[in-house]
Amino acid sequence: MKKVLSVFALIVLSTGTAAADGDGFYTRFDAGYSTGAHQGVGKGVTVQTGFGRKKGIFRGEFTVEYTRNRTKGAAFDGLAGSSRTRLMSLAAMASGYADLFTVKGVTPYIGAGVGASRNDLPDFVVDGRQFFGNTKYRLAWKAAAGVGIDLPARLVLDIGFSYAGLGRFSTKDNPRPPLRQKMNVRKFTAGLRYNF
Numbered sequence: 001m002k003k004v005l006s007v008f009a010l011i012v013l014s015t016g017t018a019a020a021d022g023d024g025f026y027t028r029f030d031a032g033y034s035t036g037a038h039q040g041v042g043k044g045v046t047v048q049t050g051f052g053r054k055k056g057i058f059r060g061e062f063t064v065e066y067t068r069n070r071t072k073g074a075a076f077d078g079l080a081g082s083s084r085t086r087l088m089s090l091a092a093m094a095s096g097y098a099d100l101f102t103v104k105g106v107t108p109y110i111g112a113g114v115g116a117s118r119n120d121l122p123d124f125v126v127d128g129r130q131f132f133g134n135t136k137y138r139l140a141w142k143a144a145a146g147v148g149i150d151l152p153a154r155l156v157l158d159i160g161f162s163y164a165g166l167g168r169f170s171t172k173d174n175p176r177p178p179l180r181q182k183m184n185v186r187k188f189t190a191g192l193r194y195n196f
Helices: 002-021
Strands: 024-036 041-055 058-071 086-099 106-121 124-126 129-131 134-150 155-170 180-195
Touching (some): 024 058, 024 155, 041 086, 058 180, 086 134, 086 155, 086 180, 106 155
Antiparallel strands (some): 024 041, 024 180, 041 058, 058 086, 086 106, 106 134, 124 129, 155 180
C-alpha cells in the first residue's frame, strides 16, 4: 500500500511540475483580419481552432483554419474586367513553434506550418459573362510570429501574425479556358490558448 501511495504521490508531483512549467496539451481558438498579399485579393476574415502540445520551448499544433477574402479589380489571370466574388479556403495544417523567451509572462514566438486547403470559388458574372466556380484541393503553408501573454486560469492570450499561401483558385474549364487566382494572405489574429 505504501508503494502504491508513493507512486501516486510521484505522479501528482511530476504532473504539477509539468503544469507549472507550461508543458502539456492545450487547445486554442483565434479570429482576425486577413488581407491579400498581391493584386486581385482584397480584405477578409479568418478564424481557426485546434490543439497542440508544448514541450520545453517547442510547441506542435494541428489547426483547422477558415479564410474568406473578397476579390478586387482584375482579380483573375486572363480577365481584364473587374470581378466581385469571394475566395473561401478551409485549410488543415500541422505547425511547429519555438517560444523564444519569457519576460514577465510575455513570450514571443516564431513558427511555420504546412498542410492542405480546400479552395472554393462561387459562380460570378463579369461584364455580363457568366463564369462557373470550382472547388480545388491545394498545398497550403504558413510562416508565423507573435506573442503569448499569460493570463489567470491556465489561459494564454495569443496575438499573432502569419503569412499564408493557400494555393490557387480556378473556374471550371467549360465553356471557356479556366480563370485562375493565387491566394497569399497576411493574417492578423488574436485568440486564447487553454492549457490542460
